[in-house]
Amino acid sequence: MLILYINVVFFGAVPFNNPIPTKSLNMDINRRNFLRKTAAASAGIGLATVIPSGVWAARVAPSDRINIAVIGCRNFGFKILRDHLDNEDTRCVAMCDVDEGVLNERAETIRKEYNQQPTLYSDFRKMLEQSDIDAVIIGTPDHWHCLNMVYCLQAGKDVYIEKPLANTIGECNIMVSAADRYNQIVQVGQQQRSNRAFRESIGLVRNGSLGKLRKVKIWGNFNYGLGTPFRDDEPVPEGVDYNMWLGPAPERPFNRSRFHGSWRHYWDYGGGLMSDWGVHLIDMGLWVNDLIDAPEEVMTFATNNSGQQRQRETFDTMTVVYPKKDYVISWEMTAGIQSGPWGKSYGVAFICDNGTVITDRHGYRVIPEWDGGTQSHKADATEISGIREAHPYHVRNFLDCIKSREKPVCPPSTARAAAIHVHVPNIAARTGESLLVWDDVNSRFTNSDKANELVTPSYRAPWKLPEITR
Ligand SMILES: NC(=O)c1ccc[n+]([C@@H]2O[C@H](COP(=O)([O-])OP(=O)(O)OC[C@H]3O[C@@H](n4cnc5c(N)ncnc54)[C@H](O)[C@@H]3O)[C@@H](O)[C@H]2O)c1
Known part of the structure; x- marks a missing residue:
């Protein structure tokens, strides 16, 4: 090899x-x-x-x-x-x-x-x-x-x-x-x-050397997704403007398990592991085919089966399938577990006819398919490691765009697509709908009234959902 x-x-x-x-x-x-x-x-x-x-x-x-x-x-x-x-x-x-x-x-x-x-x-x-x-x-x-x-x-x-x-x-x-x-x-x-590992591995898929893209298998397993240990409500700590922290979200008693950092596990403020890591990783499954569209159909299985009693509302175990025109994206998360496929707690596998590229933020590896006829691999086995996190590059791109007035690498229209891909499965999980069909033009689900209730939040007064007029 x-x-x-x-x-x-x-x-x-x-x-x-x-x-x-x-x-x-x-x-x-x-x-x-x-x-x-x-x-x-x-x-x-x-x-x-x-x-x-x-x-x-x-x-x-x-x-x-x-x-x-x-x-x-x-x-x-x-x-x-x-x-x-x-x-x-x-x-x-x-x-x-x-x-x-x-x-x-x-x-x-x-x-x-x-x-x-x-x-x-x-x-x-x-x-x-x-x-x-x-x-x-x-x-x-x-x-x-x-x-x-x-x-x-x-x-x-x-x-x-x-x-x-x-x-x-x-x-x-x-x-x-x-x-x-x-x-x-x-x-x-x-x-x-702005991450080199993802840019290069997506480049390998796009340049065709790995053959047709069949599937993007994505996973994210982390302990923190289980939430925090149970805590009692308590008085608002001195120096905290809790009313302003809640902002448009419903009024609730102060509880540290819903506050700094751990707000992620409550629907009023976040979407758990599904949205926290899912939005980064599922974004790669869209980017590989330059998709900036919302999903049309999403199949979701969500449950809480970790056995560890923690304080949260979001789900600990989810499997989601997004059928695309000529490939499929899948997302799997198991909160409370720190390992995953190919020994990685999170990652993206771009599965193509001639080989699979397994990528995380620090590198990627090509596992080629074997051709029985020619007795050779269908692609080169490549391994890259030691890549640094991408925040400084992403920030530099922003600063350059401030000066040039060009579009940065991740404008809201691009980010919206990834965000909808994580919100739909969370809505499915909350409403118990295993298949949701989204009509993006009319911004509604065609097959669930319950799900439609979760598309837009009701803001707590005096905050009002902004209205943008031309
Ligand atoms: N890009 C990444 O890799 C990445 C990693 C971690 C977090 N994040 C994102 O960063 C954001 C913050 O996450 P975090 O982990 O830093 O949360 P955090 O709870 O640690 O920090 C949030 C801060 O916002 C303050 N705050 C809340 N409401 C405010 C208001 N109205 N005005 C001013 N300050 C207010 C809080 O007091 C707190 O200091 C989230 O959207 C999260 O998804 C991104």
């Missing part, structure tokens, strides 16, 4: 519309990291008056600098903020969170490590009045995405919004309309579209 180990610095010449900057980007990122460390170290030894305040301005003309703000600072919003600030042409000018403790701690890190002094807010609407903000990172729980994004666009800001685009199909549709109407740059945080 011929095995080709391709050097990790090779970057496959895959004909995608938006090539990922590679070498120069790595150098920029490393240099910025160096500068950041230098600034922090200098501040620590009393050189603060020599280096700070002008350190970035000296290198990037103010007119070229992109002023960044963030809404939702605890986990991923903050990680993505750092990925922005690792670029020389950015500066953090504002941060917003409804948890004062989180906000102050994260702002302190920005001050120490980047020597920047963002203005702090607890209400994002107030923050959006700050006129020097160019772009906003949205790192709030999914139930806030639609309102956060529409307000940002209406305030004339470009947006990097975390995935999934929104927590319901109806909100996704509004967000696509808003992005068209307000004509700002919007990048959705489905960063696997």
Whole structure:
């Protein structure tokens, strides 16, 4: 068997519309990291008056600098903020969170490590009045995405919004309309579209060397999908504006199992493992054939059979089948399990006539089919490993698009397709419908009234579902 180990610095010449900057980007990122460390170290030894305040301005003309703000600072919003600030042409000018403790701690890190002094807010609407903000990172729980994004666009800001685009199909549709109407740059945080492993393996499928694509088998197994241990309701912690955390979601007593991080396991705010990881991975099953359409038919089997008693509403075990025109996509998830096919807890297998490409965020492997007639493999066995996570590239693509005003690699219309592919099975699971047929033109299921009730959320007053008029 011929095995080709391709050097990790090779970057496959895959004909995608938006090539990922590679070498120069790595150098920029490393240099910025160096500068950041230098600034922090200098501040620590009393050189603060020599280096700070002008350190970035000296290198990037103010007119070229992109002023960044963030809404939702605890986990991923903050990680993505750092990925922005690792670029020389950015500066953090504002941060917003409804948890004062989180906000102050994260702002302190920005001050120490980047020597920047963002203005702090607890209400994002107030923050959006700050006129020097160019772009906003949205790192709030999914139930806030639609309102956060529409307000940002209406305030004339470009947006990097975390995935999934929104927590319901109806909100996704509004967000696509808003992005068209307000004509700002919007990048959705489905960063696997900027990941070299996925770009190259999809390139192998697209260039035909593996023969016809038959099936995309996708899986995601993680312990955290089971939710948290049971907790009692408790008083709202000091410094938390819980009413603003709930926002458009129904009023509930405060409970930590529904709060920071673990909100993912409750329908009011998220969609469990199905939407959390599913949206990234199923996106690859669509991208391989350049599909940006909603699914027409979805078959879902969902159950809770882990045996571990945890606090959550979302399902722990799901198998979903999406028939496409000439191939099929399948999704399997088993929360509470950390292993999976080919020894991977998550992955995508592109199954083609001449071979299967098994891909995760760090590499891919081609397993060729055997030709009994010629006694040879039908494709080269290739293995690539050591690929880095793609967030910095995805962020750089956003920053470049802010300057060029071109479409980024994952605009809302693309992200909407992946989001609907995860919301439909969740709606099926919640309503007990094993087959749902979706009519995307009329935005409704043709075969279930129960399912139609879950297409668009009812917002808690005073919040109103945005109406986008031309
Ligand atoms: N792209 C990825 O790989 C990836 C990975 C993890 C999370 N995410 C996404 O990032 C988003 C955030 O997830 P997380 O894990 O960081 O959640 P988290 O609960 O850790 O953080 C959310 C933060 O938002 C704050 N917040 C809530 N409502 C707010 C409001 N109205 N105004 C300001 N702040 C508000 C919370 O106080 C909290 O600090 C989710 O959409 C999630 O799906 C993406």
